[in-house]
Amino acid sequence: MKQLLIQLRTMQLFTHGAHNLCSKVLFFQDHDFFGSVYTVLEGDYDSVLERMIGLHGEESLDYPNLLNAIATKLKPLPSVGVKENSEFFKALLTLEVELCSLIKQTIAKGTTPGTEQLIGEIANQSEMRQYKIKQRIKK
Numbered sequence: 786m787k788q789l790l791i792q793l794r795t796m797q798l799f800t801h802g803a804h805n806l807c808s809k810v811l812f813f814q815d816h817d818f819f820g821s822v823y824t825v826l827e828g829d830y831d832s833v834l835e836r837m838i839g840l841h842g843e844e845s846l847d848y849p850n851l852l853n854a855i856a857t858k859l860k861p862l863p864s865v866g867v868k869e870n871s872e873f874f875k876a877l878l879t880l881e882v883e884l885c886s887l888i889k890q891t892i893a894k895g896t897t898p899g900t901e902q903l904i905g906e907i908a909n910q911s912e913m914r915q916y917k918i919k920q921r922i923k924k
Contacts, residue, residue: 786837789887795858796880797826797864801872802864815870829907869923878918881911
């Protein structure tokens with residue numbers, strides 16, 4: 786579940802940055818979209834983190850290494866200087882697909898029914914966002 790935590794926090798920080806940095810013609814729509822996404826992802830991260838602590842203890846977090854892994858994953862993502870907001874959306878789509886893959890792997894490895902339901906709903910929401918992102922970047 787640690788990889789899932791890394792992915793969720795990376796996505797939350799990335800979309801918060803996209804929310805702050807998006808601009809141009811579609812600013813209002815893009816700004817609103819990224820604003821809604823980063824708040825959802827923050828809640829998802831918090832829910833998974835608390836579940837992990839509840840099931841495996843706080844030692845399972847290895848918090849300093851968790852933060853380093855998040856920073857490493859953020860480094861190559863679009864940020865300051867993006868010319869078109871679509872760059873943010875394309876990167877987010879990749880992150881969303883990765884998220885669903887990690888959830889599928891986590892469930893396949895075996896977890897509690899409650900955790901499966903929790904992360905299954907995160908995948909459900911991700912798949913809905915993927916549709917919206919694809920519609921936004923469609924040419």
